[in-house]
Amino acid sequence: MALSDEEIRKIITPLLLSGAKMLDKHCPKCGSPLFELNGRVFCPVCEHRKKQRKAELKGIEEILMEKLKVLANNLPDDIEKLEKHLRVMEKIIEILERYKKLEGEE
Incomplete structure (x- = not known):
């Protein structure tokens, strides 16, 4: 099930506000940008x-x-x-x- 742009924003915005860094790499599974927080790289979606x-x-x-x-x-x-x-x-x-x-x- 694909998430809407609004749903993706609701997932990503709090990460950015918490200090997570959006990387220039994308998730091979869903295509979402990968994030890094406290040394951990992950796909928020x-x-x-x-x-x-x-x-x-x-x-x-x-x-x-x-x-x-x-x-x-x-x-x-x-x-x-x-x-x-x-x-x-x-x-x-x-x-x-x-x-x-x-x-x-x-």
């Missing part, structure tokens, strides 16, 4: 996207955890229904584990 993605993953993770709690607190007595219930819980746990791996990669 890619970092912004990474933070956004992490927040989205966290939100999804919270929803899944809540669903898992609801299922755990409402286990049926009927064995067939219980088996289905547990399979759903198992799938949710698998998805949560995948999200955890995605968070760790970033």
Whole structure:
């Protein structure tokens, strides 16, 4: 998803005001100018996207955890229904584990 010029300005302006230096090099991934602050060179646009993605993953993770709690607190007595219930819980746990791996990669 491409960021608008306004969004890019909202990301870059605070960096410039904080003393970050805009370099004459560009990010190979998104083409944004690279910045340097405290000896660290980085792409503010890619970092912004990474933070956004992490927040989205966290939100999804919270929803899944809540669903898992609801299922755990409402286990049926009927064995067939219980088996289905547990399979759903198992799938949710698998998805949560995948999200955890995605968070760790970033």
